[in-house]
Amino acid sequence: MTAAITAWPRLEDVVDDIRAILDRARVIACLPHKDADADSLGSALAFALSMRAMGRDVHVLVPPPMPRLLDYLPGFASVSESAPDDIDTLFTFDCPTTARFGDRQDLIQRTxxxxxxxxxxxxxxxxxxxxxxxxxxxxxxxVHDLLTTLGAxxxxxxxxxxxxxxxxxxxxxxHENTTEEALRLGADLVAAGANPGWVALKSYKSRSVRQLKLEGLAVGSLRTELDGRLVWSEVTEAMLAEAGADMMESEGVIDQLQSLDTMQIALLFKESAPGITKLSVRTRDPYDATAVCCPFGGGGHLRAAGAELHEPIAVFEPRVLEVARGLLRSTR
Ligand SMILES: [Mn+2]
Incomplete structure (x- = not known):
């Protein structure tokens, strides 16, 4: 595991390099991470659509499977799972590690x-x-800062x-990352044509019966420890079968776990394939979600992180619970 880089170049330091890259580029592709969320795919689509509005031909690729729950994002119909051979310039969005590109990792090496x-x-x-x-x-x-600085x-x-x-x-x-800057940007984007009610409807009020049933099963099997400070649950193949849902539709479960009043660390274990477990972690102040995930090669943000391990839930879960208990016992 490499140490986190603490001093990144600022936008004004790299914008000329990016401008030069765009000038030289012949075939540009935009790539979000595997199992893209609206930040990753929305960023890729926003950049691509802005470039297209300037007459550039830009591909948007996703590592399979296609994140079909995001089909409401403008430009989604142009998203492809397969990459053209002649890409010379790749923009990646919201992805901290090359491993998160899944089946499209090779693009990073060969572009x-x-x-x-x-x-x-x-x-x-x-x-x-x-x-x-x-x-x-x-x-x-x-992406907004980049596009406006580029004059796109x-x-x-x-x-x-x-x-x-x-x-x-x-x-x-x-969430805690709701800053003054974020709210101001939200208003600017509404002024530029985004419809907040419609985006809220599409992102949080457009779930299927399957999705709600799956959530019910996962929430129904939650467990707590340490006076409810630690809460965890699972999404298993059996639950998916019972709800008639697929793993993509389990996205809201962690939000239910983190809505518990006593929660300080919430964990969700997903059986993403036989012998492979995906972990989602949410924390509240003062607990660092990456501290739970880093021992297992994962990462993310201070209050939201994840990891994926080639171990069945039964093996992985006790190891993660030990790390979480250790953190909770060290501070109150
Ligand atoms: Mn993000």
Missing amino acids: ATVVNVDHHVSNEGFGTVNLVEVTASATGQV PITADVATNLYAALFTDTGGFR
Whole structure:
């Protein structure tokens, strides 16, 4: 595990490099991380749509599977799972490690120029140019700063993608990363054509019966320890089968766990494939979510992090619980 990079170049230090890269680029692709959320894909689409509005032909690729729950984002219909062979310039969004590109990791190695746009503290700096603003509430905020500095247009569709990125990465403007800057940017994006009610409807009020049933099963099997300070649950293959849902539809479960009044560390274990477990972690002050994930090669943000291990839940879960208990016992 490499140590976190603490001093990133500022936008004004890299914008000329990015401008030169765009001038030279012939085939540009935008890439979010695997199992993209609205920040990652919304940022990629916003950048691509703004470039397209300036006459550039830009591809948006996703590592499979296609994140179909995000089909409301403007430009989604143009997203592809397969990459053209002749990409020479790759922009990545909201992805701290190359491992998170899943089946598209090879693109990072075989593309001559990579611009890494992100806001994760744990970013590995894998780009030719790295634009990582760790104080930004969302990668969408970094993209907005980049586009406006480049003089690229913020059309209504660009604004909608950026608003969806910002809105969901702040948990609907509820998480600790809901800064004054984030709220001001939200207003600017609405002025540019984003519809906040519609984005809220699409991101938080458009779930299927399958999704709610799955959530019910996962919430129903939650467990707590240490007076409810530690809460955890699982999403298993059996639950998916019972609800008729797939793993993509388990996205809201961790939000239910972190709504518990006594919660200080919430953990969700997902059986993403036989023998592979995905961990999602949410914490409250003073607990660092990355401290739970880093021992297992994961990372993320101060209050939201994750990891993936090639171990079944039954093996992985007790190890993570030990780390979480240790943290909770060390501070009150
Ligand atoms: Mn993000």
